[in-house]
Amino acid sequence: MARRSRASRNRETxxxxxxxxxxxxxxLPFFDVLDEEQIEKLEVQVDWIIQDVGIAFRDDPDALxxxxxxxxxxxxxxxxxxxxxxxxxxxxxxxxxxxxxxxPDRSVTIGGNNQVFAPIYGAPFVRDLEGGRRYGDMEAFxxxxxxxxxxxxxxxxxxxxxxxxxxxxxxxHLDMLMAHMTLSDKPHLGAITEMSRAQDSVDMAEIVFGKxxxxxxxxxxxxxxxNSPLLVDKVVTEAAxxxxxxxxxMVVVPFILSGAxxxxxxxxxxxxxxxxxxMVCAYVQLLRPGxxxxxxxxxxxxxxxxxxxxxxxxxxxxxxxxxxQLARRAGLPLRCGGSLTASKIEDAQAAYESADSMHSTMLxxxxxxxxxxxxxxxxxxxxxxxxxxxxxxxxxxxxVLDQGLDVSDDALARDAYSExxxxxxxxxxxxxxxxxxxxxxxxxxxxxxxxxxxxxxxxLDMRQRAxxxxxxxxxxxxxxxxxxxxxxxLEAYVARRKExxxxxxx
Numbered sequence: 001m002a003r004r005s006r007a008s009r010n011r012e013t014x015x016x017x018x019x020x021x022x023x024x025x026x027x028l029p030f031f032d033v034l035d036e037e038q039i040e041k042l043e044v045q046v047d048w049i050i051q052d053v054g055i056a057f058r059d060d061p062d063a064l065x066x067x068x069x070x071x072x073x074x075x076x077x078x079x080x081x082x083x084x085x086x087x088x089x090x091x092x093x094x095x096x097x098x099x100x101x102x103x104p105d106r107s108v109t110i111g112g113n114n115q116v117f118a119p120i121y122g123a124p125f126v127r128d129l130e131g132g133r134r135y136g137d138m139e140a141f142x143x144x145x146x147x148x149x150x151x152x153x154x155x156x157x158x159x160x161x162x163x164x165x166x167x168x169x170x171x172x173h174l175d176m177l178m179a180h181m182t183l184s185d186k187p188h189l190g191a192i193t194e195m196s197r198a199q200d201s202v203d204m205a206e207i208v209f210g211k212x213x214x215x216x217x218x219x220x221x222x223x224x225x226x227n228s229p230l231l232v233d234k235v236v237t238e239a240a241x242x243x244x245x246x247x248x249x250m251v252v253v254p255f256i257l258s259g260a261x262x263x264x265x266x267x268x269x270x271x272x273x274x275x276x277x278x279m280v281c282a283y284v285q286l287l288r289p290g291x292x293x294x295x296x297x298x299x300x301x302x303x304x305x306x307x308x309x310x311x312x313x314x315x316x317x318x319x320x321x322x323x324x325q326l327a328r329r330a331g332l333p334l335r336c337g338g339s340l341t342a343s344k345i346e347d348a349q350a351a352y353e354s355a356d357s358m359h360s361t362m363l364x365x366x367x368x369x370x371x372x373x374x375x376x377x378x379x380x381x382x383x384x385x386x387x388x389x390x391x392x393x394x395x396x397x398x399x400v401l402d403q404g405l406d407v408s409d410d411a412l413a414r415d416a417y418s419e420x421x422x423x424x425x426x427x428x429x430x431x432x433x434x435x436x437x438x439x440x441x442x443x444x445x446x447x448x449x450x451x452x453x454x455x456x457x458x459x460l461d462m463r464q465r466a467x468x469x470x471x472x473x474x475x476x477x478x479x480x481x482x483x484x485x486x487x488x489x490l491e492a493y494v495a496r497r498k499e500x501x502x503x504x505x506x
Contacts, residue, residue, distance in 0.1 A: 023108040023155045024115040026401045030328070031363035033321040042271050042326060047083035049275035053230065054080035057283075060234035062241070066286055079279065087330070089282035093293040095331050096367075099156075099249060100219045102208055103185035103480065108155050110249075110294060111333030111367050115401060117394050118156035119148050120338075120374035120382050121189075121223065124163045127345070127376060128384040129467045136162030136382070138172075142179050144374070146477045147387055147470065149184035151373075153394035157188035158370055159223070162382045170504035173197045174494045177204050182487060185480040189251075190243070192222040192235060198242035200497060205248075207489050214246070218292045221249030223335075223370065225298075226276045228254045228261035236280060244284045244291040251335050251368065252280040253296025257309055260302060266315045270322045273297045274330075281332065294368050296335040297323040309378050311340035312353025317360040324364035337361025338371025339390040342378050346386050346463050350376065354390060362397045385466035388473070392445045399441045410435070445469060 034042070049055075056077045057063045064074060073080040096111025108116045126140045127133045144161035148154045157180050164172050173191035180188040181204065190201025205220040213219065222243045224236045236252065243250050254273040256262035262269035277295045284291050299319040300309040320337050327334035340357040343350035354375070361369055373390035376383040416431035426432050432439075445465050447454055454460075460468075 022106075023110075024117075024398050024402050026113040026115055026365070027404045028363075028401050030324060030365045031321060032325050033318070034325050039325060039329065042267065042274070042322065043329070045268070045271035046274045046278065046326075049230070049272060050083045050086050050279060051080060053275075054078040055276060055279045056231045057237060058227075058231055058233050060237045063232075063234070063237040063283065066283070070286055081279075081282070086278055086282045089285040090278055090293075091331055092285045092289045093281055093332060094290065096333060097218055097249070097292040099187045099221060099292075100209065100213070100217050101185055101187040102181070102482070106155075106186045108187055110292075113365075114367055115362070115365070116155045116368050117153060117372040117391075118158040118368070118370050119144070119154055119161050119372065119387060119391075120379070121158050121370045122160045122163070123375075123377075123380055123382040124165060125377070125381040126162045126384065127381050127386075128470070129463060133344075133381060135165040137166040138164040138175060138179075140164070140382075141176060142183060143474060144382060144384075144387065145179045145183045147384070147473055149186055149480070150473050150477060151388065151391045153391045153398060154373060155186065156368075157184050157186045159189035159191070161374065168503040168505055170501045171498050174200060174204075174497055177201060178490060178494055181208055181490060182482060183479060185482075188220070189223050190220045192224050192239040194235075195238040195242060198222060198239045202242055202246050202248060204490060204493060207493060208486060214248075216247075218247065218249045221251055221292070221294070223251040223253065223296075226252065226254045226280065228256045228276060229272060230276065232276070232280055232283075237283065240280070240284050240287060244287045244293075247288060247291060249292035249294065250280075250284055251294040251296055251370075252277050252284075253298050253335060255298045257300050257302050258315065259304060260307070262299070264304075266299070266319055267322075269299055270297070270319050270326070273299060273319075273323065274326050278330065293332060294335045295327050295330065295332040298336065299323075300340075309342065311342050311378065312356040316340075317356060320357075320360040320364040320366070324366065328365070333367040334365065335368040335370065336364065336366045338369055338375060339373055339386075339393075340371060340375050340379075344377050344381070346376070346383055346389055346466070350386065355393070358390075358393070358397065362401060384470050385463050388469050389445060389462060389466045392443045395443065396441050 057079050058077050067079045068074050098109045101107045126136045141162050141164040148157050191197035206214050209219045222239045224239050227233045240250055254276040256269045258264055258269045262272045281293045284293050299316050301313045301315040302309050323336055339354035341350040341353035374382045374387035376386050413431045416429045419429040420426050
Protein backbone atom coordinates (compact mmCIF):
# COMPACT_ATOMS: atom_id res chain seq x y z
CA MET A 1 0.00 0.00 0.00
CA ALA A 2 1.53 3.34 -1.01
CA ARG A 3 2.22 5.81 1.78
CA ARG A 4 2.65 9.54 1.34
CA SER A 5 5.02 11.72 3.32
CA ARG A 6 4.11 13.49 6.51
CA ALA A 7 4.28 16.89 4.82
CA SER A 8 1.96 15.98 1.96
CA ARG A 9 -0.62 14.43 4.28
CA ASN A 10 -0.77 17.38 6.66
CA ARG A 11 -1.39 19.99 3.97
CA GLU A 12 -4.94 20.53 5.21
CA THR A 13 -6.29 24.02 5.69
CA UNK A 14 -8.37 25.66 8.39
CA UNK A 15 -10.63 27.25 5.76
CA UNK A 16 -13.26 24.53 6.10
CA UNK A 17 -16.38 26.50 6.91
CA UNK A 18 -16.42 25.45 10.58
CA UNK A 19 -15.19 27.90 13.22
CA UNK A 20 -11.91 27.10 14.93
CA UNK A 21 -12.51 24.94 18.00
CA UNK A 22 -9.30 24.28 19.93
CA UNK A 23 -9.30 22.24 23.10
CA UNK A 24 -9.56 23.99 26.46
CA UNK A 25 -6.39 25.03 28.26
CA UNK A 26 -7.66 25.14 31.81
CA UNK A 27 -6.68 28.00 34.13
CA LEU A 28 -9.34 27.34 36.79
CA PRO A 29 -8.00 25.37 39.79
CA PHE A 30 -9.30 21.83 40.25
CA PHE A 31 -12.03 21.31 42.82
CA ASP A 32 -10.48 18.85 45.25
CA VAL A 33 -13.02 17.71 47.83
CA LEU A 34 -11.04 14.93 49.58
CA ASP A 35 -8.40 15.52 52.21
CA GLU A 36 -5.14 13.58 52.39
CA GLU A 37 -6.50 10.99 54.83
CA GLN A 38 -9.50 10.23 52.61
CA ILE A 39 -7.33 9.96 49.50
CA GLU A 40 -4.94 7.57 51.23
CA LYS A 41 -7.80 5.36 52.45
CA LEU A 42 -9.14 5.09 48.92
CA GLU A 43 -5.68 4.27 47.54
CA VAL A 44 -5.21 1.56 50.16
CA GLN A 45 -8.53 0.07 49.00
CA VAL A 46 -7.41 0.24 45.36
CA ASP A 47 -4.14 -1.52 46.19
CA TRP A 48 -5.97 -4.18 48.21
CA ILE A 49 -8.21 -5.00 45.22
CA ILE A 50 -5.20 -5.24 42.90
CA GLN A 51 -3.12 -7.40 45.24
CA ASP A 52 -5.57 -9.49 47.23
CA VAL A 53 -8.82 -9.61 45.25
CA GLY A 54 -7.50 -9.52 41.71
CA ILE A 55 -8.99 -8.73 38.31
CA ALA A 56 -10.16 -11.40 35.87
CA PHE A 57 -8.74 -11.28 32.34
CA ARG A 58 -11.20 -13.58 30.60
CA ASP A 59 -11.43 -15.35 27.22
CA ASP A 60 -8.02 -14.15 26.05
CA PRO A 61 -5.17 -16.64 26.69
CA ASP A 62 -2.67 -14.25 25.11
CA ALA A 63 -3.39 -11.64 27.77
CA LEU A 64 -2.94 -14.19 30.59
CA UNK A 65 0.28 -15.43 28.98
CA UNK A 66 1.67 -11.89 28.96
CA UNK A 67 0.82 -11.38 32.64
CA UNK A 68 2.32 -14.77 33.48
CA UNK A 69 5.57 -14.04 31.63
CA UNK A 70 5.90 -10.74 33.47
CA UNK A 71 5.54 -12.40 36.87
CA UNK A 72 1.95 -11.71 37.94
CA UNK A 73 0.14 -14.26 40.08
CA UNK A 74 -2.49 -16.12 38.04
CA UNK A 75 -5.33 -18.07 39.69
CA UNK A 76 -7.53 -19.43 36.91
CA UNK A 77 -8.16 -16.21 34.98
CA UNK A 78 -7.72 -13.93 38.02
CA UNK A 79 -4.62 -11.73 37.87
CA UNK A 80 -3.10 -10.46 41.12
CA UNK A 81 0.00 -8.31 41.30
CA UNK A 82 1.93 -6.10 43.73
CA UNK A 83 0.28 -2.71 43.68
CA UNK A 84 3.59 -0.84 43.60
CA UNK A 85 4.56 -2.73 40.42
CA UNK A 86 1.20 -1.94 38.80
CA UNK A 87 1.54 1.74 39.70
CA UNK A 88 5.11 1.80 38.39
CA UNK A 89 3.88 0.39 35.07
CA UNK A 90 1.11 3.00 34.95
CA UNK A 91 3.70 5.72 35.50
CA UNK A 92 5.11 4.90 32.06
CA UNK A 93 1.94 6.27 30.42
CA UNK A 94 2.16 9.97 29.47
CA UNK A 95 0.49 12.54 31.72
CA UNK A 96 -0.65 14.29 28.57
CA UNK A 97 -0.46 13.61 24.85
CA UNK A 98 -1.69 15.08 21.60
CA UNK A 99 -4.14 13.37 19.30
CA UNK A 100 -3.59 14.69 15.81
CA UNK A 101 -6.49 15.73 13.62
CA UNK A 102 -6.17 15.66 9.85
CA UNK A 103 -6.55 19.43 10.07
CA PRO A 104 -3.60 20.28 12.36
CA ASP A 105 -5.46 23.33 13.71
CA ARG A 106 -7.94 20.94 15.34
CA SER A 107 -5.48 18.59 17.06
CA VAL A 108 -6.20 18.21 20.79
CA THR A 109 -4.02 17.72 23.85
CA ILE A 110 -5.47 15.27 26.37
CA GLY A 111 -4.29 15.27 29.97
CA GLY A 112 -2.58 17.82 32.20
CA ASN A 113 -4.63 21.01 32.50
CA ASN A 114 -6.45 20.43 29.22
CA GLN A 115 -10.09 19.50 28.62
CA VAL A 116 -11.63 18.11 25.45
CA PHE A 117 -15.39 17.83 24.82
CA ALA A 118 -16.86 15.10 22.59
CA PRO A 119 -20.50 14.14 21.93
CA ILE A 120 -22.58 11.19 23.10
CA TYR A 121 -21.34 7.69 22.27
CA GLY A 122 -23.25 4.48 21.65
CA ALA A 123 -26.96 5.31 21.45
CA PRO A 124 -29.06 2.97 19.26
CA PHE A 125 -31.89 5.52 18.94
CA VAL A 126 -32.13 9.13 17.79
CA ARG A 127 -34.81 11.74 18.38
CA ASP A 128 -35.79 15.10 16.93
CA LEU A 129 -38.93 17.18 16.93
CA GLU A 130 -40.07 16.13 13.45
CA GLY A 131 -39.07 12.48 13.38
CA GLY A 132 -39.62 11.57 17.02
CA ARG A 133 -37.79 8.60 18.52
CA ARG A 134 -36.49 6.04 16.02
CA TYR A 135 -33.60 3.70 15.40
CA GLY A 136 -30.45 5.45 14.27
CA ASP A 137 -29.50 5.10 10.63
CA MET A 138 -26.61 6.15 8.43
CA GLU A 139 -28.30 9.38 7.38
CA ALA A 140 -28.75 10.42 11.01
CA PHE A 141 -25.20 9.35 11.82
CA UNK A 142 -23.72 11.48 9.05
CA UNK A 143 -25.80 14.48 10.12
CA UNK A 144 -24.55 14.08 13.70
CA UNK A 145 -20.95 13.96 12.45
CA UNK A 146 -21.62 17.16 10.49
CA UNK A 147 -23.16 18.92 13.50
CA UNK A 148 -20.26 17.90 15.74
CA UNK A 149 -17.80 19.15 13.15
CA UNK A 150 -19.60 22.49 12.84
CA UNK A 151 -19.98 23.24 16.53
CA UNK A 152 -17.06 25.23 17.98
CA UNK A 153 -17.65 23.93 21.52
CA UNK A 154 -17.17 20.29 20.53
CA UNK A 155 -13.48 19.59 20.05
CA UNK A 156 -13.56 15.89 19.18
CA UNK A 157 -15.84 13.76 17.01
CA UNK A 158 -16.14 10.75 19.33
CA UNK A 159 -17.26 7.81 17.24
CA UNK A 160 -20.70 6.19 17.74
CA UNK A 161 -22.80 9.36 17.92
CA UNK A 162 -25.59 6.94 17.13
CA UNK A 163 -25.71 3.35 15.89
CA UNK A 164 -26.55 3.26 12.16
CA UNK A 165 -28.87 0.28 12.47
CA UNK A 166 -29.63 0.13 8.73
CA UNK A 167 -26.09 -1.14 8.00
CA UNK A 168 -24.94 -4.67 8.95
CA UNK A 169 -23.03 -4.77 12.24
CA UNK A 170 -20.12 -6.46 10.49
CA UNK A 171 -19.68 -3.53 8.08
CA UNK A 172 -21.10 -0.42 9.70
CA HIS A 173 -17.79 0.54 11.37
CA LEU A 174 -16.32 1.06 7.89
CA ASP A 175 -19.03 3.53 6.88
CA MET A 176 -18.79 5.25 10.27
CA LEU A 177 -15.02 5.67 9.98
CA MET A 178 -15.40 6.95 6.45
CA ALA A 179 -17.92 9.54 7.65
CA HIS A 180 -15.66 10.81 10.43
CA MET A 181 -12.62 10.90 8.16
CA THR A 182 -14.28 12.71 5.25
CA LEU A 183 -17.18 14.76 6.65
CA SER A 184 -15.13 16.22 9.50
CA ASP A 185 -11.50 17.14 10.07
CA LYS A 186 -11.63 16.89 13.85
CA PRO A 187 -10.00 13.99 15.76
CA HIS A 188 -12.15 10.95 16.46
CA LEU A 189 -12.18 7.46 17.95
CA GLY A 190 -12.17 4.08 16.20
CA ALA A 191 -14.08 0.80 16.48
CA ILE A 192 -13.41 -1.68 19.28
CA THR A 193 -16.19 -4.30 19.30
CA GLU A 194 -14.15 -6.95 17.47
CA MET A 195 -10.41 -7.19 16.88
CA SER A 196 -10.64 -6.97 13.09
CA ARG A 197 -12.77 -3.81 13.38
CA ALA A 198 -10.13 -2.24 15.58
CA GLN A 199 -7.54 -3.20 12.97
CA ASP A 200 -9.64 -1.61 10.22
CA SER A 201 -9.72 1.58 12.27
CA VAL A 202 -5.95 1.68 12.65
CA ASP A 203 -5.39 0.77 8.99
CA MET A 204 -7.73 3.52 7.77
CA ALA A 205 -6.09 6.04 10.09
CA GLU A 206 -2.74 5.09 8.56
CA ILE A 207 -4.13 5.86 5.10
CA VAL A 208 -5.15 9.34 6.29
CA PHE A 209 -1.98 10.23 8.21
CA GLY A 210 0.72 8.04 6.72
CA LYS A 211 2.89 5.45 8.42
CA UNK A 212 5.67 7.88 9.34
CA UNK A 213 3.28 10.21 11.16
CA UNK A 214 1.45 7.35 12.86
CA UNK A 215 4.70 5.81 14.08
CA UNK A 216 5.43 8.96 16.09
CA UNK A 217 1.97 10.27 17.04
CA UNK A 218 -1.43 9.34 18.39
CA UNK A 219 -3.94 9.82 15.57
CA UNK A 220 -6.79 7.57 16.74
CA UNK A 221 -8.00 6.04 20.02
CA UNK A 222 -10.22 3.17 21.11
CA UNK A 223 -12.75 3.59 23.93
CA UNK A 224 -13.61 0.42 25.88
CA UNK A 225 -15.44 -0.55 29.06
CA UNK A 226 -14.31 -3.10 31.59
CA ASN A 227 -17.00 -5.66 32.36
CA SER A 228 -17.50 -4.64 35.97
CA PRO A 229 -17.25 -6.02 38.53
CA LEU A 230 -13.57 -6.95 38.34
CA LEU A 231 -13.59 -8.40 34.81
CA VAL A 232 -11.59 -7.43 31.75
CA ASP A 233 -12.81 -9.33 28.69
CA LYS A 234 -11.17 -9.91 25.34
CA VAL A 235 -12.88 -6.90 23.74
CA VAL A 236 -10.62 -4.77 25.95
CA THR A 237 -7.41 -6.77 25.68
CA GLU A 238 -7.68 -7.40 21.94
CA ALA A 239 -8.44 -3.75 21.25
CA ALA A 240 -5.42 -2.81 23.36
CA UNK A 241 -3.21 -5.14 21.35
CA UNK A 242 -4.30 -3.39 18.15
CA UNK A 243 -4.28 0.24 19.31
CA UNK A 244 -1.61 0.29 22.02
CA UNK A 245 0.85 -1.96 20.22
CA UNK A 246 0.67 0.55 17.35
CA UNK A 247 1.30 3.46 19.73
CA UNK A 248 -2.29 4.69 19.56
CA UNK A 249 -4.49 5.71 22.50
CA MET A 250 -6.73 3.62 24.73
CA VAL A 251 -9.55 5.03 26.85
CA VAL A 252 -10.59 2.43 29.45
CA VAL A 253 -13.74 3.08 31.46
CA PRO A 254 -15.22 0.89 34.18
CA PHE A 255 -19.00 1.34 33.87
CA ILE A 256 -20.28 0.80 37.39
CA LEU A 257 -23.91 0.98 38.39
CA SER A 258 -23.48 1.21 42.15
CA GLY A 259 -25.45 -1.52 43.86
CA ALA A 260 -25.21 -3.79 40.79
CA UNK A 261 -21.73 -3.77 39.18
CA UNK A 262 -20.15 -2.33 42.31
CA UNK A 263 -21.00 -1.96 45.99
CA UNK A 264 -23.81 0.42 46.81
CA UNK A 265 -21.38 2.81 48.54
CA UNK A 266 -19.76 5.42 46.33
CA UNK A 267 -16.31 5.15 47.92
CA UNK A 268 -16.09 1.40 47.28
CA UNK A 269 -17.26 1.79 43.68
CA UNK A 270 -14.73 4.57 43.02
CA UNK A 271 -11.90 2.40 44.39
CA UNK A 272 -13.08 -0.55 42.30
CA UNK A 273 -13.13 1.62 39.17
CA UNK A 274 -9.57 2.78 39.86
CA UNK A 275 -8.34 -0.79 40.40
CA UNK A 276 -9.92 -2.06 37.18
CA UNK A 277 -8.60 0.85 35.11
CA UNK A 278 -5.09 0.73 36.59
CA MET A 279 -4.79 -2.98 35.82
CA VAL A 280 -5.67 -2.34 32.18
CA CYS A 281 -3.26 0.60 32.06
CA ALA A 282 -0.52 -1.69 33.35
CA TYR A 283 -1.42 -4.27 30.70
CA VAL A 284 -1.19 -1.57 28.02
CA GLN A 285 2.25 -0.55 29.26
CA LEU A 286 3.39 -4.18 29.11
CA LEU A 287 2.33 -4.19 25.46
CA ARG A 288 4.11 -0.93 24.68
CA PRO A 289 5.70 1.29 27.34
CA GLY A 290 4.63 4.88 26.92
CA UNK A 291 1.47 4.09 24.96
CA UNK A 292 -1.19 6.81 25.51
CA UNK A 293 -3.83 5.84 28.06
CA UNK A 294 -6.88 7.63 29.47
CA UNK A 295 -8.26 6.41 32.80
CA UNK A 296 -12.03 6.46 32.87
CA UNK A 297 -14.83 6.35 35.39
CA UNK A 298 -18.51 6.09 34.57
CA UNK A 299 -20.27 5.65 37.86
CA UNK A 300 -24.03 5.90 38.11
CA UNK A 301 -26.40 5.61 41.02
CA UNK A 302 -29.57 3.58 40.56
CA UNK A 303 -33.12 3.35 41.72
CA UNK A 304 -33.12 0.51 44.23
CA UNK A 305 -36.84 0.12 43.56
CA UNK A 306 -36.67 -0.41 39.79
CA UNK A 307 -32.97 -0.98 39.07
CA UNK A 308 -32.94 1.90 36.57
CA UNK A 309 -29.80 4.08 36.44
CA UNK A 310 -30.14 7.65 37.66
CA UNK A 311 -28.07 10.65 36.57
CA UNK A 312 -27.13 14.03 37.97
CA UNK A 313 -27.52 12.60 41.46
CA UNK A 314 -25.18 13.53 44.35
CA UNK A 315 -23.37 10.17 44.42
CA UNK A 316 -22.02 10.20 40.82
CA UNK A 317 -21.30 13.92 41.18
CA UNK A 318 -19.11 13.12 44.18
CA UNK A 319 -17.49 10.26 42.28
CA UNK A 320 -16.38 12.71 39.58
CA UNK A 321 -14.56 14.82 42.16
CA UNK A 322 -12.96 11.79 43.83
CA UNK A 323 -11.81 10.13 40.61
CA UNK A 324 -10.34 13.44 39.48
CA GLN A 325 -8.07 13.60 42.51
CA LEU A 326 -7.12 9.93 42.25
CA ALA A 327 -6.32 10.18 38.53
CA ARG A 328 -4.08 13.21 39.06
CA ARG A 329 -2.27 11.37 41.87
CA ALA A 330 -1.73 8.45 39.49
CA GLY A 331 -0.45 10.81 36.80
CA LEU A 332 -3.02 9.71 34.21
CA PRO A 333 -5.40 11.64 31.94
CA LEU A 334 -9.03 11.28 33.04
CA ARG A 335 -12.31 10.59 31.29
CA CYS A 336 -15.54 10.95 33.29
CA GLY A 337 -18.95 12.57 33.37
CA GLY A 338 -20.85 14.38 30.63
CA SER A 339 -24.26 15.98 30.13
CA LEU A 340 -26.11 12.94 31.46
CA THR A 341 -29.81 12.48 32.10
CA ALA A 342 -32.44 9.78 32.38
CA SER A 343 -35.03 12.07 30.79
CA LYS A 344 -36.61 11.03 27.50
CA ILE A 345 -36.82 14.54 26.01
CA GLU A 346 -35.17 17.93 26.47
CA ASP A 347 -37.26 18.96 29.47
CA ALA A 348 -36.57 20.41 32.91
CA GLN A 349 -35.39 17.03 34.22
CA ALA A 350 -32.87 16.81 31.37
CA ALA A 351 -31.63 20.33 32.06
CA TYR A 352 -31.20 19.84 35.81
CA GLU A 353 -29.54 16.43 35.59
CA SER A 354 -27.29 17.33 32.67
CA ALA A 355 -26.19 20.59 34.30
CA ASP A 356 -25.31 18.94 37.62
CA SER A 357 -23.45 16.13 35.90
CA MET A 358 -21.54 18.38 33.50
CA HIS A 359 -20.70 21.02 36.10
CA SER A 360 -19.06 18.44 38.35
CA THR A 361 -17.27 17.01 35.30
CA MET A 362 -15.84 20.44 34.60
CA LEU A 363 -14.72 21.15 38.15
CA UNK A 364 -13.32 17.62 38.61
CA UNK A 365 -10.91 18.21 35.73
CA UNK A 366 -11.95 15.49 33.28
CA UNK A 367 -9.48 15.75 30.40
CA UNK A 368 -11.58 13.87 27.84
CA UNK A 369 -15.36 14.06 28.10
CA UNK A 370 -17.49 11.75 26.01
CA UNK A 371 -21.25 12.33 26.32
CA UNK A 372 -20.74 16.08 26.73
CA UNK A 373 -23.64 16.73 24.34
CA UNK A 374 -26.69 14.89 22.99
CA UNK A 375 -27.34 12.33 25.76
CA UNK A 376 -30.95 11.34 26.49
CA UNK A 377 -32.75 8.39 28.02
CA UNK A 378 -29.81 7.05 30.04
CA UNK A 379 -27.66 6.98 26.90
CA UNK A 380 -30.10 5.00 24.75
CA UNK A 381 -31.00 7.97 22.58
CA UNK A 382 -29.17 10.83 20.87
CA UNK A 383 -31.23 14.00 20.72
CA UNK A 384 -30.51 16.31 17.80
CA UNK A 385 -31.90 19.26 19.72
CA UNK A 386 -30.16 18.06 22.90
CA UNK A 387 -26.83 17.97 21.07
CA UNK A 388 -26.87 21.65 20.15
CA UNK A 389 -28.48 22.69 23.46
CA UNK A 390 -25.75 20.97 25.45
CA UNK A 391 -23.00 22.25 23.17
CA UNK A 392 -24.35 25.77 23.59
CA UNK A 393 -23.83 25.49 27.33
CA UNK A 394 -20.35 24.02 26.88
CA UNK A 395 -19.27 27.45 25.69
CA UNK A 396 -20.03 28.90 29.11
CA UNK A 397 -17.99 26.16 30.79
CA UNK A 398 -15.14 26.86 28.40
CA UNK A 399 -15.10 30.55 29.36
CA VAL A 400 -15.00 29.68 33.06
CA LEU A 401 -12.26 27.09 32.56
CA ASP A 402 -9.83 28.89 30.30
CA GLN A 403 -10.39 32.50 31.35
CA GLY A 404 -11.42 32.46 34.99
CA LEU A 405 -11.66 35.94 36.52
CA ASP A 406 -9.71 38.56 34.58
CA VAL A 407 -8.07 41.03 36.98
CA SER A 408 -5.91 42.84 34.42
CA ASP A 409 -5.67 46.62 34.45
CA ASP A 410 -8.21 46.85 31.64
CA ALA A 411 -10.61 44.53 33.46
CA LEU A 412 -10.45 46.69 36.59
CA ALA A 413 -11.64 49.59 34.40
CA ARG A 414 -10.25 52.52 36.37
CA ASP A 415 -10.53 54.80 33.33
CA ALA A 416 -14.28 54.17 33.22
CA TYR A 417 -14.75 55.80 36.60
CA SER A 418 -13.22 59.03 35.25
CA GLU A 419 -15.96 59.14 32.60
CA UNK A 420 -19.00 58.10 34.64
CA UNK A 421 -20.24 60.25 37.47
CA UNK A 422 -22.01 58.91 40.55
CA UNK A 423 -25.51 57.85 39.62
CA UNK A 424 -24.63 57.67 35.91
CA UNK A 425 -24.25 54.59 33.70
CA UNK A 426 -21.43 52.81 31.88
CA UNK A 427 -23.28 51.91 28.68
CA UNK A 428 -21.52 54.41 26.44
CA UNK A 429 -18.17 54.85 28.13
CA UNK A 430 -14.88 54.00 26.43
CA UNK A 431 -14.23 50.88 28.48
CA UNK A 432 -17.61 49.43 27.55
CA UNK A 433 -17.13 50.26 23.87
CA UNK A 434 -13.72 48.56 23.88
CA UNK A 435 -15.00 45.37 25.46
CA UNK A 436 -18.70 44.95 24.68
CA UNK A 437 -18.18 42.30 22.00
CA UNK A 438 -16.32 39.90 24.31
CA UNK A 439 -17.41 40.92 27.81
CA UNK A 440 -20.15 38.31 28.23
CA UNK A 441 -20.79 34.84 26.89
CA UNK A 442 -23.88 34.93 24.69
CA UNK A 443 -25.56 31.54 24.25
CA UNK A 444 -27.10 31.22 20.82
CA UNK A 445 -30.18 29.34 22.01
CA UNK A 446 -31.20 31.24 25.12
CA UNK A 447 -33.89 33.93 24.74
CA UNK A 448 -33.29 36.89 27.04
CA UNK A 449 -35.62 39.35 25.32
CA UNK A 450 -38.83 40.69 26.84
CA UNK A 451 -42.00 38.66 26.57
CA UNK A 452 -43.48 40.88 23.84
CA UNK A 453 -40.46 40.28 21.58
CA UNK A 454 -40.60 36.56 22.34
CA UNK A 455 -44.30 36.41 21.41
CA UNK A 456 -43.74 38.34 18.17
CA UNK A 457 -41.44 35.64 16.80
CA UNK A 458 -43.77 32.77 17.72
CA UNK A 459 -43.25 32.12 21.46
CA LEU A 460 -40.67 29.45 20.64
CA ASP A 461 -39.35 27.31 23.49
CA MET A 462 -35.77 26.06 23.71
CA ARG A 463 -36.46 22.79 21.86
CA GLN A 464 -38.01 24.67 18.93
CA ARG A 465 -35.12 27.12 18.79
CA ALA A 466 -32.67 24.21 18.91
CA UNK A 467 -34.52 22.45 16.09
CA UNK A 468 -34.20 25.56 13.94
CA UNK A 469 -30.50 25.79 14.84
CA UNK A 470 -29.91 22.18 13.74
CA UNK A 471 -31.50 22.90 10.37
CA UNK A 472 -29.55 26.13 9.97
CA UNK A 473 -26.25 24.38 10.73
CA UNK A 474 -26.89 21.47 8.37
CA UNK A 475 -27.96 23.84 5.59
CA UNK A 476 -24.71 25.79 6.00
CA UNK A 477 -22.49 22.69 6.08
CA UNK A 478 -19.60 22.47 3.63
CA UNK A 479 -17.37 19.41 3.37
CA UNK A 480 -13.88 20.13 4.73
CA UNK A 481 -11.17 19.79 2.09
CA UNK A 482 -9.33 16.50 1.76
CA UNK A 483 -6.58 15.24 -0.50
CA UNK A 484 -8.45 13.42 -3.28
CA UNK A 485 -5.90 10.61 -3.46
CA UNK A 486 -6.35 9.89 0.26
CA UNK A 487 -10.12 9.83 -0.14
CA UNK A 488 -9.83 7.43 -3.07
CA UNK A 489 -7.56 5.14 -1.07
CA LEU A 490 -10.04 5.12 1.82
CA GLU A 491 -12.91 4.34 -0.54
CA ALA A 492 -10.95 1.47 -2.09
CA TYR A 493 -10.12 0.07 1.37
CA VAL A 494 -13.77 0.21 2.47
CA ALA A 495 -14.99 -1.41 -0.74
CA ARG A 496 -12.44 -4.23 -0.46
CA ARG A 497 -13.24 -4.93 3.19
CA LYS A 498 -16.99 -4.95 2.50
CA GLU A 499 -16.42 -7.53 -0.20
CA UNK A 500 -14.47 -9.68 2.27
CA UNK A 501 -16.99 -9.45 5.12
CA UNK A 502 -20.33 -11.29 5.18
CA UNK A 503 -23.41 -9.37 6.27
CA UNK A 504 -24.09 -9.94 9.96
CA UNK A 505 -26.76 -8.16 11.99
CA UNK A 506 -25.62 -9.08 15.48
